[in-house]
Each structure stands twice: as structure tokens, then as C-alpha cells.
Amino acid sequence: MPRIPLARAALAGLGTLAVIAAAVQPVSAAPRTGRSEGPVARAFSSAAAEYGVPRDLLIALGYSETHLDGHHGLPSQAGGYGVMHLVSNPDQHTLELASRLTGDTARELRTDTAANIRGGAAVLRSYADHAGLSASERRDTDTWYPLLARYGGATDPTTAKLYADTVYTLLAKGVTARAEGGEQLTLPAREVAPERGSLAPAAQSPDYPSALWVPADAANYAVGRTAAISKVVIHVTQGSYAGTISWFQNPSAQVSAHYVVRSSDGQITQTVREKDTAWHARSGNASGIGIEHEGYIDNPSWFTDAMYRSSAALTASLCARYGIPKDRAHIVGHSEVPGNDHTDPGPNWNWTYYMQLVGGSTGGGEVQLSFPSYDTLRSGSTGAQVSAAQSLLNAAGFDAGTVDGSFGTKTTSAVTAFQKARGLGADGVVGARTWTALLSAGSTPALSQGSTGAAVQRLQRALTAALGRTVTADGDFGSGTQQAVRDYQTSRSLGVDGQVGPATWGALQAGR
Secondary structure: OOOOOHHHHHHHOOOOOOOOOOOOOOOOOOOOOOOOOOHHHHHHHHHHHHHOOOHHHHHHHHHHHHOOOOHHHOOOOOOEEOOOOEEOEOOEOHHHHHHHHHOOOHHHHHHOHHHHHHHHHHHHHHHHHHHOOOHHHHHOHHHHHHHHHHHOOOOOHHHHHHHHHHHHHHHHHOEEEEOHHHOEEEEOOOOOOOOOOOOOOOEEOOOOOOOEEOOOOHHHEEOOOOOOOOEEEEEEOOEOHHHHHHHHOOOOOOOOOOEEEOOOOOOEEEOOOOOOEEOOOHHHOOOEEEEEEOEOOOOHHHOOHHHHHHHHHHHHHHHHHHOOOOOOOOEEEHHHOOOOOOOOOOOOOOHHHHHHHHOOOOOOOOOOOOOOOOOOEOOOOEOHHHHHHHHHHHHOOOOOOOOOOEOOHHHHHHHHHHHHHOOOOOOOOEOHHHHHHHHHOOOOOOEOOOOEOHHHHHHHHHHHHHHOOOOOOOOEOOHHHHHHHHHHHHHOOOOOOOOEOHHHHHHHHOOO
16 A cells, blocks of 8 residues: 555544554564553553554553543543543544454443553554554654544544644653552653644634634534623533544534633633633523533542643633632532533532632632542641531531631531530541531431432542542432442441441441
8 A cells, every 4th residue: 555645644534534444454473561560551562562553652642531541431521432532423433443443342442441452552553554654654653643633533633733742742741640440650751753744733712812722613602692701610521632622623512612721731722702602501601601621520630730720810811801700609610500410520629729729719609528538637727628527517507617718716616516416536626437427417318329419419428438438429329329338338237238228327427
């Protein structure tokens, strides 16, 4: 097959995914892997050797898409699965292509990490063969730039460039990532000089000069507004930065936001003009400006300081230009907008820090109660978890004073009184048992798999404190919550049925 110029070959594949006619020829020799490698590292080594794709490139690609988290086979917002984000949606079918190339079923590719990594390598190799790369060219990491751009599935060359640039930025900076099962993978920083070809850079944002401009498809937003701009809505993408921008360009998506913020360095891209109505928060669309943040709500590694600072600067600018009060009644999460069933930005989003960066007040809205873990608090402690404890104490009838995030004498007295009332050690310190009792306080409805609502959320927070591990507080009693209930019941010598009745509620509210 004659070699097609790389940039032209990649751009030709940015539209509807073509079926690759040439078969991928795997390397027959088994790869050599170090004894110290864990299963995810071995999967990358094996896939790289089998399909002739640089191993570091595969890891950087996987990290840019998912931080090497397969999310238990659940799809991203764009229908992408697994560590390598193999996609199945109306316009992109890398999952199906990977299945044809590897012989693995779609289910295996969605749920098995090693199969998913192998599938990603096979897709990249098929693109390399289509572009006519020789074996020596495939060994050169810098030649893969347009092929990575194609892997992202963007139909717009500017978005494709954003996708590939992210991978090469990670290669240049180096990556230390925690994969599934706690396995750590490290890529040392390296010099990169990617062959970018003719892929075009993005234009400057028309509304916020620090941002790039890559417009969403006209089918995904409404021109103009029916209400004055009065709030900023914070979202999490459930996908990658460039992948989200690409999804907003897909007319079948029927969603968009005004801005998207990248995790690694805080880069911002505007996709809808502020004067127009993006479709991001149902009842909040007409009056809100939506800011998406790259990442997944259950993985705090996405929420970097660079992201917080860049996003907060944008929000502060929006507040100044539209007269939006800098408080939590007007800077809200997607989950706080009436009529929504989403849970983002989730318990790992640090509202206290974000509002400090915005230069506003953490008051005026609901106090954050959900955290991935609960710290031991005592006199002198400060921060969002102190505010949570104060709010819970006040709600339970124990006067902790103003909810100000400062653990002073009044808070100590309230904690001690609460502990005495619950038969706990009255030391004025909020440890695991006191947290469990505080977080579970309230009504005690019967709950089981399929239950939803605020009581489920209280249960999930209390289980997080009691078990010492994160139980996602999304208000949805799914299989993960059921398993956490079973674990709690087992460890407390209760009847183990995965359902929450009087005995389980009683144990939680007693701080057991």
C-alpha cells in the first residue's frame, strides 16, 4: 500500500469512521515484561508489542482519556468505554472496530481492562497501516500525532489538534498514575517533537480572551436567551476535555456548555457564546452560564489546582460582567439546579477552595456534606468539613453557632452534648463514630436497592464514615451501596440482607 501523507490521511478519517480494509498483523512473538509489572502495566506492554504501537504513547493516551480508570464498564458522556475510551455512538464506532480487529466481543472490550487496552492498540495500528507507516516509523512516537487526532473522533481539525496535543503534553511532562487496584504506572518526561502537519490551531474566544474558541454544533444550543444571566453552573464532563468539545460538535448530542476547562493545565475552550443558551442544566439553561470541567466525579485526581484556579478566574470574570453575586446561591453545581437528576460536580469538588479563589462567600447555598472521607475534627480545626459538622449539629438541635468552618468552643460544646445524647465518648472530638451518628441522623425509612433520594444520600455518607471508604453519595441505592450495607452489617454483627431497616439505622445513629 502506498504511503498516504500523514496529515491528509488523518484528516480524511476524522469524519465517519471508515472500515479498515487492511488486516492488522500482530507481532507473533510474546512480549517481554518485567516481573515487577502489575496487570495493567503488563497489558500495556503486551498490547504495545503485539500491535507495534509505542507503549508510552498508549499509556499517555489512556491517561488523557480516563486517568487509567475503566469505570467498571460504564460509558462516558460520549459513549466511550474502558481505559482507552473505545466509543460506540451514532457517529463513532471505535468499540466495534476494535472488536473486528481483535476478535474480542464488545462486552469484553467494555469491561475487561486488558482487552480494552489491546483494542485501543489495535485501532491505532489500523490507522497506522492505513496511513502507510513503516515499522521504523511506527517506533518513532512523534509520527503518531495525526493518528491520535483521528483516534479522538473529532470531525473538526481544531478539536482533533486539542486531542493530540493533550497526549503529547503528557509525554513531555511525564505521568505518574494510579491505575485500577492501586497499581502505579510512571512515564518519565521525554522530549517530543510531534509531526503536526496541517492541523489548525484554535481561534481566540470572542467573550473571554484567555480561552480558545471551538463552536458547538448549532443543533446543540439555542440562539439568544429568554432570561437574564444570573448564575454560573459548575459541571463535570464524565469524559475528556477534547472528547467533550468533540461531543458538543456532534449534532446528535443535544447538549452543550459555554466553556470547558482542561484538568492538566486549566486551558479553557469556549463552545457557545455567552449571549446564547447552551443546553446543560434544564431549568438553569435560560439564566445560567455552564462551565464543564474535565474528569469524572468519582475520581478526585482530575480536580487539579490549575483547573480550580483557571475556572475560578473565569467565574470571577463572569460575575463581574453580569453582576452575579459571588456566593453559593448563584454559583451552583449541576446537581443543585431544580429539575435535574445529575450529581455533578460531586463530593470530590472542593467548593470551599473554589469559592475562595473566586473571591466570594461559601454561604448563601447548601453546606457541602458529602466527602470521599471524613477527617477527625477537634478544637482548632477549620474548613469545609467543620462547616458540615456545624450544620449537622445545628440541624440535630445542638447549637454549634454560626456555620463558619472554625471549630471553636461553641462547636466543642455542641459536639460534647451530642455525644452524651448518643451514648458516645464525650470528648468533643468528631471522629468516625461521631461522624457516623451525625451523618445518619434523621428519619429512618426502609431502604433497599432501587431506593432514591435524600435518605439514601444520608445513608451513603454515614457508611463512608463508618467503613472508612468512599461510598458515592449520589442518592441512588445501587449495587455499590447494597454491598456497602452488607459490609457494614457483617462488621457490626447485624442481620446481613443488604437492606436498611430499624436495626441498621439504629446502629448507624448510635455511631457503631
